[in-house]
Amino acid sequence: MHQLIFTKELYACEDDYFFYFTINMLEACSIRYNVPVLVIRIALNHLGFMIQDGAVTIKPEHQKYAMDKLGAIRSEVIHDYVKHLKLQVSSDYFLDLTRQYLDASRYVDAATCIMKFGFYDKFDILELCISLVDMNKVQQAKMLV
Secondary structure, three states, X not given: OEEOOOOOOEEOOHHHHHHHHHHHHHHHHHHOOOOXXXXXXXXXXXXXXXXXXXXXXXXXXXXXXXXXXXXXXXXXXHHHHHHHOOOOOOHHHHHHHHHHHHHOOXXXXXXXXXXXXXXXXXXXXXXXXXXXXXXXXXXXXXXHO
């Protein structure tokens, strides 16, 4: 039995402990934008390699939990997150997520989703570029164009 730090939840096996610990760490790192995306990518890829090698087994309840956390994961790694955890996600979900990012003024995340999933015809790219430039995120605006 393992106990996750700062929780009272006990997990039946090491797979559960490792999975939930990693997903919660990914969420915590994604929320704090001062954490470099490289740190998140390393943790996610490590989990992906462990799943691929059979060291960690993904159960349906793991996939459900991962789906619940998908909206909190940093947009730069969403594609890898879905791929490594073998989640079944429709493009409509990502379209709605991009709209949520725009509504929350998370323009960099919205731009990333637009580029990754090819939603150029679904949004006002000029307005988004202006918002990015206003935020001094010229590099993201250039990539979007």
